[in-house]
Amino acid sequence: MIVQYFKYPGDLHWRHDMVSLGEDEHGLWLGGPAGTTIQRGHEPAKQWPSPFVQLVAPDRWWTLFFNGDHSDDYRIYVDVITPATRPTPDLVEMVDLDLDVVLRHDRSVEVLDEDEFLAHSNLFAYPDSIVDRARMTAADLVLKLESGEEPFGVAGEKWLRLVEGNPSGS
Numbered sequence: 001m002i003v004q005y006f007k008y009p010g011d012l013h014w015r016h017d018m019v020s021l022g023e024d025e026h027g028l029w030l031g032g033p034a035g036t037t038i039q040r041g042h043e044p045a046k047q048w049p050s051p052f053v054q055l056v057a058p059d060r061w062w063t064l065f066f067n068g069d070h071s072d073d074y075r076i077y078v079d080v081i082t083p084a085t086r087p088t089p090d091l092v093e094m095v096d097l098d099l100d101v102v103l104r105h106d107r108s109v110e111v112l113d114e115d116e117f118l119a120h121s122n123l124f125a126y127p128d129s130i131v132d133r134a135r136m137t138a139a140d141l142v143l144k145l146e147s148g149e150e151p152f153g154v155a156g157e158k159w160l161r162l163v164e165g166n167p168s169g170s
Contacts, residue, residue, distance in 0.1 A: 027057035066156025
């Protein structure tokens, strides 16, 4: 499955190849084994060094990456986005709205890229409704990550174990 991010108003951003792991009450879980191909815009593709999983939650203004203990920086990384769409069964698309909320291994939570969000919202004239929704989403994510409310707690662990047990992604 291909996950394609765009930047507002439609420029290519990140793209990565994932394995569909399954669905639960939180949404669609995708796996990225160590060596997963990722590409930023038109830059050369590269391989991600450690396994991770991504949750694509229906009608949500965020998508979650669960890195477990493999990431040097973040246990959980949440992108604030426009709700993801699936134009085809093997393609997920979304617009990245710059803001990210992270849970570090020491359990601290931080909002990243607020300066980029402010600059882009002015430069690209984000509609007020998108600006407001992105800010509300980021604030809500901080509270959910701090409390460990699922799926921002341990829900990703079982899916990450599937990826680790199947490093080839087949």
